[in-house]
Amino acid sequence: xxxxxxxxxxxxxxxxxxxxxxxxxxxxxxxxxxxxxxxxxxxxxxxxxxxxxxxxxxxxxxxxxxxxxxxxxxxxxxxxxxxxxxxxxxxxxxxxxxxxxxxxxxxxxxxxxxxxxxxxxxxxxxxxxxxxxxxxxxxxxxxxxxxxxxx
Amino acid sequence: xxxxxxxxxxxxxxxxxxxxxxxxxxxxxxxxxxxxxxxxxxxxxxxxxxxxxxxxxxxxxxxxxxxxxxxxxxxxxxxxxxxxxxxxxxxxxxxxxxxxxxxxxxxxxxxxxxxxxxxxxxxxxx
Numbered sequence: 001x002x003x004x005x006x007x008x009x010x011x012x013x014x015x016x017x018x019x020x021x022x023x024x025x026x027x028x029x030x031x032x033x034x035x036x037x038x039x040x041x042x043x044x045x046x047x048x049x050x051x052x053x054x055x056x057x058x059x060x061x062x063x064x065x066x067x068x069x070x071x072x073x074x075x076x077x078x079x080x081x082x083x084x085x086x087x088x089x090x091x092x093x094x095x096x097x098x099x100x101x102x103x104x105x106x107x108x109x110x111x112x113x114x115x116x117x118x119x120x121x122x123x124x125x126x127x128x129x130x131x132x133x134x135x136x137x138x139x140x141x142x143x144x145x146x147x148x149x150x151x
Numbered sequence: 152x153x154x155x156x157x158x159x160x161x162x163x164x165x166x167x168x169x170x171x172x173x174x175x176x177x178x179x180x181x182x183x184x185x186x187x188x189x190x191x192x193x194x195x196x197x198x199x200x201x202x203x204x205x206x207x208x209x210x211x212x213x214x215x216x217x218x219x220x221x222x223x224x225x226x227x228x229x230x231x232x233x234x235x236x237x238x239x240x241x242x243x244x245x246x247x248x249x250x251x252x253x254x255x256x257x258x259x260x261x262x263x264x265x266x267x268x269x270x271x272x273x274x275x276x277x
Contacts, residue, residue, distance in 0.1 A: 014158030015165075030240035031276030036267040052252070053193075053261045060265035061248040065212045065219050072214045082276070120215040122260070 027086045035063055035078040038112045041127050052122035059114070064138060071125065072118040075138050082108040113137040165235070173231035174273055181209060181224040183249060185264055191251075198257035205249075217254040223247070226268040230275065245271040 039059065044050075055074065062074035089101030111133045117126040130137060183205050190196075190204060201220060202208075208220035227244040247268040252261040 008154035008157075010154045010158045011161065014162050017162075025236045026238065027236060028238040028240070029276055031242070033241075033243045036245060036265070036270065056250075056261055056263035059263075061221075061250040061263035063246075063248070065214065065221070065250070067212070067214045070215050072216075122216075 024090055025088050027084075029082070029084045032081040032083075033078070034080075038076045038078050038114050038131075040131070041114060041129050045124065045127060047124050047126060050124040052118055052124075055116060055124065066138065066142075068141070070120060072120070072122075073138075073141075074116045074118070076114040076116075077136070077138075078112045079136070080110040109134060109136075111136050115141075170235065171233045173229070175229040175231075177227045179223075179225040179227075181222055183222050183224070183247075185249070185266060188249070188262065188264065191259055191262065193259050193261055196259040198251075198253050198259070201251050201259065214252070217252060217260065218257075220251045220253070222249045222251075224268060226271040228271045228273050230273045232275075239276050241274050241276040243271050243274070245269070
């Protein structure tokens with residue numbers, strides 16, 4: 001009765017590499033999608049005329065609301081995040097303090113946003129639409145507001 | 152040549168054995184039904200009546216001429232694949248949301264409804 005596989009250097013190396021490699025090298029890509037598709041504004045929206053009720057019947061409930069200096073802001077937003085990372089390391093941390101690791105990571109954020117500003121009477125005052133923006137509109141807006149308030 | 156073939160077989164077996172796939176789903180539940188909206192009439196329904204039917208909102212927002220009560224629930228679906236040194240993940244979250252707008256006298260002025268949680272899906276990130 002003999003061995004089914006002939007033991008050779010290539011075989012042993014293949015086995016060792018196959019076992020060790022997953023612990024040392026890894027590449028990951030994670031995609032996160034949040035929210036429904038945002039419809040771009042069409043010619044049915046008119047600043048100074050379109051009401052809050054009309055907007056709600058067309059676009060539904062907003063993803064977020066905010067009151068900014070007497071103006072009500074409704075935001076419809078879809079976010080897409082992509083995270084990728086390549087890591088190479090030798091996990092020695094259980095044996096010693098030395099734990100060499102080399103890694104590169106990237107993060108990509110994409111925001112489709114429709115921001116609608118209303119007067120306190122519920123009349124559309126301003127429309128802002130961005131597609132594929134790298135920054136969330138509301139966060140940028142609020143940071144600008146705070147910066148302005150701080151001056 | 153045989154040794155090379157054996158090595159390929161072993162590597163393939165290891166690849167399969169250390170690979171895995173995952174499907175997950177989570178719900179952030181808030182009990183509401185869109186059909187309950189039929190009970191409400193803008194201009195007459197009060198905030199108390201909405202609270203009686205829908206319960207406490209997920210969050211409230213102070214607006215320039217009143218308040219908004221937001222009721223929200225979400226469904227997230229995740230898909231993951233591990234292939235030896237490669238791993239891929241995909242997560243999608245969609246929401247059901249109702250927003251009630253009240254004036255300063257707590258009378259319902261408008262409401263908006265979006266029901267997208269059921270559209271959340273499994274998938275690959277590429």
